[in-house]
Amino acid sequence: MHREPAVPEPVGLADVKRAAGRLAGIAHQTPLVPLLAGVSVKAESLQVTGSFKFRGAYNALAAELERGAVAGVVAHSSGNHAQGVARAARMLGVPATVVMPGAAPAVKRDRARRDGATIVDVGPASDERVAVARQLCDDAGLLLLSSTEHPEVIAGQGTAGVELVDAVLGLPGIGRELAAAGGEGLTVFVPVGGGGLASGVGIAVKALLPLATVIGVEPEIAADARDSLRQGEIVRWPGDDVTRTIADGLRHTSVGPLAFAHLRGVLDAIVTVTEREIAQAIGVLAWQARLVAEPSGAVAVAAALAAPGPAAGARHTVCVLSGGNVDPRAYAGWLSEHPQEGDTR
């Protein structure tokens, strides 16, 4: 069954607050970790399952259960969304099926399986994954949970934005200034893959601090969202192009319509970072913040480091570190290549 809302209402702060209620005591309130002078990191790498995806998956599934029974839930993903859905489904007592490429790393299959999910193998093409997932849902009456195109997934990701604002307003000195200034002088960098996280965080930050600046970040070699926002309509990049980036969580060929509608409303700008900048940011996060970051998670830090010196009136910058699930060998390699220390606080 494709339970998709007929005419989706824009997601707002009230939806995010409802999500926060569902996630209270379930998701972690992840810490804001200092990185450099005036820059801190919202460490969603310390979230349940190691990424923000758990927030949206749990909120959406819990909301669906409030509306009626769910026979089972299906996700097509080889990464963090699959893990988020598998964990949320286990906690809520719903059977989960994850459609992933047969070639996906054993580690990711094992993690989803350990959370009790059934794994369905398909070929490498993402189209095939979607088709198989849809078929499963139609045949067995299961719920297909998109990682971005569900209002309650976006609202769930938005809870990270509410926590971020709470933490920033609690910073000694700066917090009071920012509250009095309606967020003027606060810049938030957030990764853009399918657009769910950036939408949710943007909605929350802009609702609570209307004068804050929210900047989306993409790899230079997977910049479909930047092109879409520039052209005012969804632009699709070739699949072979986007898979070139090390940021495996941002290899989306396009953002979805629901996320796109929200991104247009909440992002002040979207910037891109190079592969080298991403790998360097992984090192800076390890040495300065003692956090393990996956490449997709590190892009926001890469953008903050690449930004020109603090603008006049700048008060604080927060980078959303979206996740910390790395391939061990690749991670050790990135660190070896970028052993620099840099500034430290």
Place this chain on the structure above:
Amino acid sequence: MHREPAVPEPVGLADVKRAAGRLAGIAHQTPLVPLLAGVSVKAESLQVTGSFKFRGAYNALAAELERGAVAGVVAHSSGNHAQGVARAARMLGVPATVVMPGAAPAVKRDRARRDGATIVDVGPASDERVAVARQLCDDAGLLLLSSTEHPEVIAGQGTAGVELVDAVLGLPGIGRELAAAGGEGLTVFVPVGGGGLASGVGIAVKALLPLATVIGVEPEIAADARDSLRQGEIVRWPGDDVTRTIADGLRHTSVGPLAFAHLRGVLDAIVTVTEREIAQAIGVLAWQARLVAEPSGAVAVAAALAAPGPAAGARHTVCVLSGGNVDPRAYAGWLSEHPQEGDTR
């Protein structure tokens, strides 16, 4: 001036609570991060300056200032204690001098210098460091701040124990059981270097949850505290021996008398781990908890992983991850050698 208490009173929960008051809004309340089923990590790697040492340094210096002016503070350390003292001194407006070996890594010198500390170079022998530091204090009327032999340093480290207990008692389900059982079924593993952290954490945990088990952990090849506790008097290991361990924060040749007196009262046992187990624990912390750990910080996790399966009545285990300041190249090397994934939550 050697302002050492004439007859030190045992440090108690009241001292730790006074320390918590001084550190409120200054030190971070570090998160309890899940590692494996039933095992979590108190992430002092996310503390100010990347280790627990800031707690004790700030508390002791603040307490000294309450008693009167302090012309300046001196620490002899090439590591985390120096960084903790330098940062605390800067925040409290006291000049700091750090006596460190001329051969100390540039990174560590830079970090202390960036916090405004004056660096005094000495030879590699730790005796020389102590002598120079003492001379400085006698000549210039400065305060020598030991990393373990000051009651308010121990009380400051104890604030990590209070937070640990608060977090454990808040764990869904288990927390209430543990509170009702006076901590029975809770095991806390804590590294033992000079003994300040283990003393402070042990004091707090035992005061709040008398039936909890507190286990000290040392590298097998730097096990002077184990020998001391066995023999009932302080045993000194040869300096050349203790420097063999990769756990550079635990290369103490002996614990101090004040720490020793407290360790005897609060530790239920002391165990040792091998160098290989330490390096493996660093990998497990990176892949499962997404935390960068220094070897000295990882020993508690190494001990928990090496422990025989959960004992009857076991409810939860907490490992104190004392710090995350690593040498970049060495860290990448440990990860490359131990890319295993293991169990994951």
